[in-house]
Amino acid sequence: MDFQLEPELVQIRDTVRKFCEKEVTPFAEEWEKNEVFPRETIRKMGGLGFFASPFPEQYGGTELGFLANIIVAEELGRASLGLACCLNMQSGTCPMTLLLNGNEEQKEKYLPGIISGELLGCFAVTEPNAATDVAGIATKAIKDGDHYILNGSKMWITHSSVFDVGICFAKTDPSQRHKGLSAFIIEKGMPGMTGMAEKNKLGVRSSDTGQIVFEDVRVPKENLIGEEGQGFKIAESALTYGRANIAGRSLGIGQAAVDAALKYANEREQFGQKIGFFQMNKQIIADMVAEIEASRLLVYRAAWLQDQKRPSSNESTIAKFYASEAAVRAVIGAAKIHGAYTYSSEYPVARLYRDVMLMTAGEGTSNIQRLIIANNALGWK
Incomplete structure (x- = not known):
């Protein structure tokens, strides 16, 4: 068992970190304040290849693997969670759905553009009345000759108003639940499809997130992924990678909280000494550091299993659950260290505080992750 990162992974981490220091961190607060989509x-x-590591070279990938992708997610989440949200659309659920389930023509047409960042992806599952309950999706896709007619709406979709190509899940057989669900490729500009960004969100304001409405949208039958009725299975296959991706971003924002707390505790003085000397602050810091380190081991293990082509669904679920909850606790800890200055834009903790709760909701809430973990442990899969 070797916990040392390979030299190429260290290089990726350092490259992304330097990029963030120059291109992201100086602008993150402004992006969030003004809702700028970068x-x-x-x-x-x-x-720079930030989205390329999990994909074969024939589609523009680098084949460096999923651990490399998680390291990118961690560093981006550390700098700006709003920006990091794009990673799942460019290297997670959206392109992984095509890689794992698309035919060769679909892969060759869309993957290179998504991986290069020239095309923005999206993954349209969640609806106003169907989030955790994927089988409860109400959007319909009714066959009409060489097309499917889509009607319905999606909510909380990343890149909702800016995407170029996306994956949409809809019922080809509305009388069924899981077995009636199918997956389709949608493209920007399809008549009858409208994307609208949700403005004035609590956090991750630099991420384009919102609603997509379908009104008699004609989708060519060639855009069906797999076969009719395979949508639930296809969604589950992609969500394994999406959960690992969120776990990586959670790790990043948790580390950002640790960084902020340590910096402030070494600068702020009260009663004639740095506040890091006070035992109760040390307890907060110790808990934060230990939990983020434990998160890193869980997240890296899930990615390593994916690189070994071994089952990783349960491990990704555990990593996503623990890392996201640990990130929340870390941000709360940093807020306690900062006291009233948490509420000042002079420090990054206010932004971290607004952003972090999203990690416990995306790709399945923490309570859903608990159910999955417990059912797997009990043998009730």
């Missing part, structure tokens, strides 16, 4: 930054990231 399109050109994402294009630069694609050009």
